[in-house]
Amino acid sequence: MSLSRTGDLVAAAREAGEGVGAFNVITVEHAEGIVAGAELAGAPGILQISQNAVRHHLGRVEPLAAACALIAETARVPIALHLDHVDDLDLLRRAADAGFSSVMYDASHLEYADNLTATRSAADWAHEHGLWLEAELGEVGGKDGVHSPTARTDPGEAAAYVADTGVDALAVAVGSSHAMTTKSASLDIGLVEKLRAAVPVPLVLHGSSGVLEEDLRRAVAAGLTKINVGTQLNVAFTAAVRRTLTDETLTDPRKYLRPARDAVTETIAQIIRTLTTR
Numbered sequence: 001m002s003l004s005r006t007g008d009l010v011a012a013a014r015e016a017g018e019g020v021g022a023f024n025v026i027t028v029e030h031a032e033g034i035v036a037g038a039e040l041a042g043a044p045g046i047l048q049i050s051q052n053a054v055r056h057h058l059g060r061v062e063p064l065a066a067a068c069a070l071i072a073e074t075a076r077v078p079i080a081l082h083l084d085h086v087d088d089l090d091l092l093r094r095a096a097d098a099g100f101s102s103v104m105y106d107a108s109h110l111e112y113a114d115n116l117t118a119t120r121s122a123a124d125w126a127h128e129h130g131l132w133l134e135a136e137l138g139e140v141g142g143k144d145g146v147h148s149p150t151a152r153t154d155p156g157e158a159a160a161y162v163a164d165t166g167v168d169a170l171a172v173a174v175g176s177s178h179a180m181t182t183k184s185a186s187l188d189i190g191l192v193e194k195l196r197a198a199v200p201v202p203l204v205l206h207g208s209s210g211v212l213e214e215d216l217r218r219a220v221a222a223g224l225t226k227i228n229v230g231t232q233l234n235v236a237f238t239a240a241v242r243r244t245l246t247d248e249t250l251t252d253p254r255k256y257l258r259p260a261r262d263a264v265t266e267t268i269a270q271i272i273r274t275l276t277t278r
C-alpha cells in the first residue's frame with residue numbers, strides 16, 4: 001500500500017466519528033511495532049517523528065523518515081507520516097522533501113499574537129509546499145517535565161485563531177499533559193464539545209498517554225480526531241527491554257528489541273481499537 005496522507009486519514013476518521021492514532025517513532029522498531037499493531041487492529045495509523053527525536057538522531061530527519069516511509073509502503077493498512085512539535089523553521093522546510101505529508105508547527109509557548117503571526121507564516125509555507133499543517137493553542141505542558149493539566153483552550157479564541165492562521169488542524173488543551181506515565185489525566189469533555197462546535201478543522205489531543213481508555217472514547221465521540229500517543233509506547237517498550245535484560249549474559253540487541261517491538265504492537269492494537277469501532 002502506498003504512503004497515505006495525514007489529511008486524508010484525519011478527514012476519513014472525522015467523517016466516520018472515529019479517532020486516528022498518531023504514534024511517536026524513536027527507533028525503527030517503534031515504526032515496525034506501530035505498523036504491525038495497526039495491521040492487527042485493521043485500521044489506519046500515523047507514524048510521527050518529533051523534533052526531539054530528530055535531535056536524538058543527530059539532527060538528521062531523513063534516515064528515520066525514509067525508514068518509516070518504506071515500512072508504511074508495505075503495510076496492509078493506510079499509514080501516513082507526520083513531523084511533530086516543530087519550532088525549528090529549518091526542520092519545517094526539510095519536511096516536504098523527507099516524505100512527510102504533514103507537520104505540527106508548535107508556537108504554543110508564545111503569546112497569542114506572536115503564536116498567530118508565526119503560525120500563519122508556517123501555514124502559508126506549508127500549503128505552498130503541499131503540507132497539511134497542525135498548530136496548537138493553549139499550551140499542553142509536560143514536555144519539559146512541568147505538567148500543566150489546568151491549561152485550557154478558549155473556543156472563541158480557537159475559532160479566531162484557525163480563521164486567521166489557515167491551519168488544517170488544531171491541537172487543544174483540554175486537561176491532558178505530555179509524558180504522563182499514569183492514566184490520571186482528567187479530560188474536560190464539555191470543553192471538547194464546545195471546541196468542536198466552534199472550530200471548523202479537526203481537533204488534536206496531545207499527551208494522550210495519561211488518558212484512560214473510556215475517556216479517550218468519550219473524547220473522540222465529543223469531537224477529538226487525531227490522538228497523539230508517545231509515552232505509553234515507551235513505557236511498554238522499555239519495560240520489555242528491562243524484563244529481557246535481567247539475563248546478564250545477553251548481548252545481542254535483537255534479543256531485547258524484539259520483545260520491545262512486540263510490546264509496542266500490542267499497545268498500538270489496543271489503542272486503535274479504543275479509538276475506532278473495529
Ligand code: G3H
Binds near residue numbers: 084229
Ligand atoms: O505529540 C505527541 C504526543 O502529544 C504524545 O504525548 O507522550 O504524553 O503520549 P504523550
Ligand code: ZN
Binds near residue numbers: 085178206207228
Ligand atoms: Zn504532543
